[in-house]
Amino acid sequence: MDPPVAVCFDMDGVLVDSEDYWHxxxxxxxxxxxxxxxLPDLDEVxxxxxxxxxDYLDDEYEVTVSEAEFVELYDETATEVYGERVRLLPGAREFVDDLRDAGVPVALxxxxxxxxxDIVLDRFDLEFDLVASADEFDGLGKPEPGVYEDAIDDLGTVPEHTVVIEDSRNGVLAAHRAGARVIAYRDEHNADTDLSEADEVVEGPEELFAAVRQSxxxxxxSASGSSGSSG
Structure with missing residues (x-):
């Protein structure tokens, strides 16, 4: 039996409009x-x-605070951004539910x-087959491919059967390097971001959902054709 087709969503800038607040x-x-x-260009990070x-800022720029102070500042901002300000991509909950009902494993x-x-999942009542955070991954995060390679393996599939939706250059590079099919989501926050490593670039929820279904x-x-020709 062929491995299942799976879909992986990035969160920030795709599932929720948090980059409008983070940037x-x-x-x-x-x-x-x-x-x-x-100060760095936002696309760098x-x-x-x-x-x-x-770590990147400490290597490339002049950092004036400890890592603990830096993390605390991000956590304080995140509580406000995710708990009060972000909006869910219109139609996303229903789309994820439809995919899962159709037997397509879906990961965040x-x-x-x-x-x-967890703030976003609880606030918007979202369910996924897998939730994977680079913060829990024992290796380098995006743009390195490891977090996607692990997620694809945990979903019980293979890269060529996986569709990834990303919005950042680092995220697109990570998914591309993992061997997945990559759909880049373009919005105002990333209007000038280089997304050229994606297989497809789309704008708006309807175009995104249609592209995922088509992928x-x-x-x-492709899998059916490969199976038919192997005998």
Whole structure:
């Protein structure tokens, strides 16, 4: 039996519009409070786990706070962003439920820590077959492929049978390097982001859901053709 076709959603900037709040928070409040001198471009760190953001900034810029202080500032911001401000992608809950009802395993794969993910899952009453956080992954997070490789394995499938939805360059690179089919979600927050490593770039929920459905059918047709020709 062929491995199932599976779908992996990123959270920030795809499932919820959190990048609309994270980007100004990082640009205007967090980075000026933790760095002296030059500030990074947001695309450098978007999609990365916040602990790895600290390590990156410590290597490339002049950090003025400890990692514990940095993490506390991010956690305080996250409580407000996820608990009060973000909105769910219109139609996302129903779409995820429909996929799961149709026998398609669906995962949430994020660089955010589990306690941030839990806020979103509880607030919007979301259910997935797998919830994977790079914060719990014993290895490098996005843009490295390990978090997706682990999630794909845990879903009981293979990369070529997996459709990933991402919005950041780091996330797209991670999914692409893992060997999955990558759909990049374009919105105002990433209008100028390089998403060229994605197999497809879409805008808006309806276009996204249609692209995921079409990708599932494409993967199934390819798998069926391969099975038919192997005998």
């Amino acid at each position: 100004p928070a990082e640009r205007d409040r967090i980075f000026p409070a933790v760095l002296a001198g030059e 978007t999609g990365m786990n916040y602990r790895e953001i600290y 794969v994020s660089s955010s820590p589990l306690h941030w993910l 599932i059918e494409t993967v199934r047709a």
